Amino acid sequence: MKKRMMLTGTGARSAMLATVLTTVLVACGPSDTAQDGFVDINRDPFPSSYTPLASETTLIVNATVLDGKGGMIEGGSVLMDGGKIKQVGTDITAPDGTRVIDASGRWVTPGIIDVHSHLGVYASPGTQSHSDGNEVGDPVTAGVWAEHSLWPQDPGFGRAAAGGVTAMQLLPGSANLVGGRSVTIKNVPGRVAQDMKFPDAPYGMKMACGENPKRVYGGGNNNVLARPSTRMGNVHGYRQAWADAQDYQRRWNKYERDYAAGKDVLPPKRNLRLDTLAGVLRGEIKVHMHCYRADDMGTMLDVMKEFNYQIASFQHAVESYKIADKLADNGVCSAMWADWYGFKMEAYDGIRENIPFVHKAGACAIVHSDSSSGIQRLNQEAAKALADGRKVGVDISKADAWQWLSLNPAKSLGIDGMTGTLEAGKNADVVLWSADPFSVYAKADMTFVDGAVVHDRADPSKQRVADFELGHVGEGDVK
Amino acid sequence: MKMIKSLCTGIAAIALAGTVLSSGTWAEDVAIIGGTAFTNGGKGKVENATVLISSSGIVSVVSGGPVPEGYRTVDASGKWVTAGFMVAGSSLGLGEVSLSGDNNDARADKAKDGIVLDVAYSLNPNNAIIANTRIEGVTRAVTQFSRSKDNWIGLGAIIQLGGDSVDKMITHNKTFLHLDVDEGAARSNGGSRSAMWAEVIKKLDDAKPKPKSNENGEKKEGDNKKPKEKKGGDKILVELFADGLPLPLQVNAHRVSDIRQAIKLKKKYGIHVILTGAREAWMVADELAAADIPVLIDPLDNLPSRFDMLASTSASAARLHAAGVKVAFLPPDTLNARLVVQSAGNAVAMGMPWEAAVDALTVNAAEIFGVSDHYGTLAEGKVADVVVWDGDPLEVMTSPDHVFIQGEEIPLVSRQTKLRDRYKEIPRAPGLKK
Numbered sequence: 001m002k003k004r005m006m007l008t009g010t011g012a013r014s015a016m017l018a019t020v021l022t023t024v025l026v027a028c029g030p031s032d033t034a035q036d037g038f039v040d041i042n043r044d045p046f047p048s049s050y051t052p053l054a055s056e057t058t059l060i061v062n063a064t065v066l067d068g069k070g071g072m073i074e075g076g077s078v079l080m081d082g083g084k085i086k087q088v089g090t091d092i093t094a095p096d097g098t099r100v101i102d103a104s105g106r107w108v109t110p111g112i113i114d115v116h117s118h119l120g121v122y123a124s125p126g127t128q129s130h131s132d133g134n135e136v137g138d139p140v141t142a143g144v145w146a147e148h149s150l151w152p153q154d155p156g157f158g159r160a161a162a163g164g165v166t167a168m169q170l171l172p173g174s175a176n177l178v179g180g181r182s183v184t185i186k187n188v189p190g191r192v193a194q195d196m197k198f199p200d201a202p203y204g205m206k207m208a209c210g211e212n213p214k215r216v217y218g219g220g221n222n223n224v225l226a227r228p229s230t231r232m233g234n235v236h237g238y239r240q241a242w243a244d245a246q247d248y249q250r251r252w253n254k255y256e257r258d259y260a261a262g263k264d265v266l267p268p269k270r271n272l273r274l275d276t277l278a279g280v281l282r283g284e285i286k287v288h289m290h291c292y293r294a295d296d297m298g299t300m301l302d303v304m305k306e307f308n309y310q311i312a313s314f315q316h317a318v319e320s321y322k323i324a325d326k327l328a329d330n331g332v333c334s335a336m337w338a339d340w341y342g343f344k345m346e347a348y349d350g351i352r353e354n355i356p357f358v359h360k361a362g363a364c365a366i367v368h369s370d371s372s373s374g375i376q377r378l379n380q381e382a383a384k385a386l387a388d389g390r391k392v393g394v395d396i397s398k399a400d401a402w403q404w405l406s407l408n409p410a411k412s413l414g415i416d417g418m419t420g421t422l423e424a425g426k427n428a429d430v431v432l433w434s435a436d437p438f439s440v441y442a443k444a445d446m447t448f449v450d451g452a453v454v455h456d457r458a459d460p461s462k463q464r465v466a467d468f469e470l471g472h473v474g475e476g477d478v479k
Numbered sequence: 480m481k482m483i484k485s486l487c488t489g490i491a492a493i494a495l496a497g498t499v500l501s502s503g504t505w506a507e508d509v510a511i512i513g514g515t516a517f518t519n520g521g522k523g524k525v526e527n528a529t530v531l532i533s534s535s536g537i538v539s540v541v542s543g544g545p546v547p548e549g550y551r552t553v554d555a556s557g558k559w560v561t562a563g564f565m566v567a568g569s570s571l572g573l574g575e576v577s578l579s580g581d582n583n584d585a586r587a588d589k590a591k592d593g594i595v596l597d598v599a600y601s602l603n604p605n606n607a608i609i610a611n612t613r614i615e616g617v618t619r620a621v622t623q624f625s626r627s628k629d630n631w632i633g634l635g636a637i638i639q640l641g642g643d644s645v646d647k648m649i650t651h652n653k654t655f656l657h658l659d660v661d662e663g664a665a666r667s668n669g670g671s672r673s674a675m676w677a678e679v680i681k682k683l684d685d686a687k688p689k690p691k692s693n694e695n696g697e698k699k700e701g702d703n704k705k706p707k708e709k710k711g712g713d714k715i716l717v718e719l720f721a722d723g724l725p726l727p728l729q730v731n732a733h734r735v736s737d738i739r740q741a742i743k744l745k746k747k748y749g750i751h752v753i754l755t756g757a758r759e760a761w762m763v764a765d766e767l768a769a770a771d772i773p774v775l776i777d778p779l780d781n782l783p784s785r786f787d788m789l790a791s792t793s794a795s796a797a798r799l800h801a802a803g804v805k806v807a808f809l810p811p812d813t814l815n816a817r818l819v820v821q822s823a824g825n826a827v828a829m830g831m832p833w834e835a836a837v838d839a840l841t842v843n844a845a846e847i848f849g850v851s852d853h854y855g856t857l858a859e860g861k862v863a864d865v866v867v868w869d870g871d872p873l874e875v876m877t878s879p880d881h882v883f884i885q886g887e888e889i890p891l892v893s894r895q896t897k898l899r900d901r902y903k904e905i906p907r908a909p910g911l912k913k
Contacts, residue, residue, distance in 0.1 A: 325905050387878065474792060
């Protein structure tokens, strides 16, 4: 019973435990044989130590406000207090002592959330020593966690804040069929990775379709399970991994049942790889799968059904436009570039209208970066996609298009209850833009995370300088 | 001689363009009317412009000018008209799919001699990236190799993106020799900058013309010996020292100390240097301006990506321009050559004047590579590379409505637009199970 006290679970997890606990209590009687303490797995061994930065009550007035769920308010105001959005509208009275920012001619949006970043795991400078994103050697490395590679001093985090990015998912690379766990972070300074972890955000797990795993492992002379060298070898690898995870979960379920029945049973041996995979099967961990080609995605939709899990998003998804209807039917998001294409065969059919076409089909469209440079200008990526769609008659408003940058990413990461829109009660993750953010000339004047300023273009003390940059040429320069 | 010869190639290309281009359309006389034209890079603004073009070049740009008989009219009311843009560095036409695709001819890493590499043997006018690029308003490009066996990375060419044959596309070949002296080059060429530079200096010393007499005008001993005839790369290196129009040396360097070596190279040997890459060039902008060395940069680079790039900032373009350095722009990579326009817009957002950013995409690139008598402005007699934009070309939500290359209107069609048109309405099977 003592061991159970260390458990910290999400809501669903706690509910399950309560059931087990009740059963155990019922089963515990004077006639029982002695049982060892119930062994359970701590699902959160690296808990978030995030503490919001100091913030002041702030009212932004006279702005063009995109609320992030499709609404646009001219002459709008946004009130932030205690780290939360208090009110969004046109006529807001602020309490005494509120900092009031006149945003005439400027725009306010929810903070940008990038669902695909390798900041910290492939940090700048890109020396060999900083190559911490792909644990090559085994095609299924579900037991590795990106947060254990996360270097909080990557100068890229500060640059992303200057681009209006308030949260992001940091992923392992795509060398493996299953690359490992991702971590969702708030774009705030941290001394250790845990300082940046987004509290209560579910874990993600990176998987990869197609060329990358088969190129990395494709020796061709080995057991296909160990070394996929073809797409069919890849799919064998995913399916066997899921089958192993099902078996592992059954063993734990049986242990819990037997324990609850009062039996003196030995728990299954911990397997860190299967812990993560089983977490997906239990619905606790979200799958984000690097997948370019429509046919690869189509295959994975069936693997998903076969093993009864949900793919939260296909990442890169350059051919989503070919199967946007199926993606809508299956509730799978596509995280896409505006116009990157062609660098390998599976990216060859990329088109500039991918994002608006996915949106038009009623599927969940996300603009992502996968780049320490691109993450700084995701608003421009959305603008290009919007314009390309409009040019061929797909009429989408700027207010709707902003969902590609905040709400849809938040949904795919499972944090949309906390952030992603400007709604009362949500975290005050907000960007004040110098102009219409669909313009190349717009800059993020101020970026707020939980109501605290994490970037201010007018205040050098609010422009992050990473430890690495101290004492080097360019320290503290305009970036 | 070299430049004169390559200019002749250019003129021949113009003459040939009068017949037929890849688009299959015939050359015609066109009047683009009612738009706002920028005749000289980002300058020379003409409102309500009548831009008259023909396959032989720009005829005139006159506000409210009449349309002569026989000209097809293109309405550009409310639109912007500029010269076609030029990327100052790419491997356009030299490879289709960079990773695990076909052979990438830009990567000549097994070449026996990196200096002699000539893009004419590799350029593929039917490469799909070319069409993807030109329909976004980029009509000219520097194309060059990305790699060779060492840090001498071949001869670059200037291409126009409308031709259907190598001869038509290459307007000027062998316009520069590329030398890489950055941190990566040092690592793979001797393992140290000192080892690498020793080899570079040796090659240049060998190629440098030997004085025929000593300081006192006396014949030197051994002058009667017939000099050994140079071949291959050694012969090309001699062109760096040619009288009149020497072959420019394009030097890739980032760290300030490496850039200063490039400046010294120019001073010591009297050769013509173009600096490329140049992350930290802004720190010695005054020295570069004084040495009359133009700089090619990607204006987006702002991360300390490597130890020779620590001072990277996206204010580079603005600072170099302010110091009087002639700047042109590199795209993020070849596939994204078309994004050079967005990069230029970002340079403006970081303080570069709009006019200067458009200059960087046109006249500056033309002047740096010695083709400004031919391309780069809408002046009478220049080739008719003209783009009609549906707004400010540097904006991210604008795009071309018409693209003319050497007087030919290019259909706004590519593999990508064909895929787009095929899937705009998804061919969903009626019996599809959800």
